[in-house]
Amino acid sequence: MACAVTNQRKAVNTLIAWAVGLLIFFPILWTILTSFKTEAQAISDPPVFLFFDWTLENYAVVQERSDYLRYLINSVIIAGGSTILGTLIAIPAAWSMAFVPSKRTKDILLWMLSTKMLPAVGVLYPIYLLFIQLGLLDSRFGMVIVLMLINLPIIVWMLYTYFREIPGEILEAARMDGANLRNEILYVLTPMAVPGIASTILLNFILAWNEAFWTLNLTAAQAAPLTAFIASYSSPEGLFYAKLSAASTMAIAPILILGWFSQKQLVRGLTFGAVK
């Protein structure tokens, strides 16, 4: 009896939750579906949901007309490069803060976080000017540096919270056995830290991929990543929904897949340990 009631309640919960979930996901689903329609079907009234002539033509046209691959490569280089560089710089910093804390560690961590709170627009012109002076405007290298600096505080913080979970006694034991600092990091710490480092890289890759202030303002033809590629589709002219959808799907698909793996790290990464 009790079991039946529970199951009934569970069924109701399931129904409501799926309805709400599909409603929230609908814009993404609809975009993906539209990308397989012809332009005429994409704007037909009433809209067609599943029963249309599926076509891959839009994808071919998008690649041909606006060279999607070049933007994709820029996105991969910029997001990947900034994340890897940031992680390499952050690992030693987070390591020392987690295992050799001093009185100032907390202040340094909070200060790093505060740099993340600076509104980008407040320093837009100085960065723009520096980029012109240094010849970095519209270069992949310049974007790698800027996005690395933007995400560095988050990378340090995430790594710090992961490293802190590693028991310090293990390091002391290694030290007793005569391991020097280099060996300690390489053979004791790293294997235990790999999952945390991987999650950090994953989330920050996503954040860098989707960054849409500096990528829009500091790139043009050469270094533009997918965020700028999509923005170039904002012309209001008529029949292009299916192509817009194909371009959008190609821009978000890689990240949606990575995102599914990183959903657990999202809370840790973006609340700086304030919510556990």
Next chain:
Amino acid sequence: MATQSSRSAARLMMAPAVILLLGWMLVPLLMTLWFSFRAYLPLRGGDQGFVGFDNYVRFVTSSAFWPSIVTTLAIVVGALAICIIFGVLLAILLDQQMWGQGVVRILIIAPFFVMPTVSALVWKNIFMDPVNGLFAHLWRFFGADPIIWLSDIPVASIILIVSWQWLPFATLILLTAIQSLDTEQLEAAEMDGAPVLKRFWFIVLPHLGRAITIVILIQTIFLLSIFAEIFVTTGGAFGTRTLTYLIFQRVLESQNVGLGSAGGVYAIILANIVAIFLMRIVGKNLDA
């Protein structure tokens, strides 16, 4: 115990990150401050010297300033209200027993991973277009005149787009908080005959207080600086010019660097006021 040598090694290991961030913070900040006190128009006469607080006064007395503050507040408050109210409801829903919970979770989180330019463009064209948009089809189906979303109710439209992007984040944080709620307490209250609403009001909501505060602070910082959503949809027209967008236009579009920099200093101060509260909570948690 850490030895002297490991301490200096630690300092050395921290140095690259600290120096880089220090430079990243100080150099542009000082430049913005410097420009904000000068009449600097790169395309019209260049740097015309020191003008004191002129730019600061002109920025707040320009006719675009107060509307931009109102728009900014409307977007921040509107999106926050939607994200908190629906976030709490969704978190409670996701906390229930059901089939396929993992899949539903993914469906709800997905919008967070969509890049801002894509979601702005998809909403603008495929949903909100007054002729071919899905909403227009829906309105016509019910015999109503389609709304011209981005010019009739532009701020509300942007709130809708931004809320869709940020609801997953709020839901996830609130869900994490709800899952740490002691279920025995709830069961005891249920046994004592407390109705659902009372249980929610006196047990669940107080427990979520801290998480809600954190959602408000973090999202405020991100919402204050939304850019792509406006850049792609209205380009700042129809009263959707936020403070961020106004500064962007002053600096890059009309190339009035002095004026824009003064605006930038205001934006930095505004963000810092919010940041101080957030840092306090984060700092307390570090001690624990």
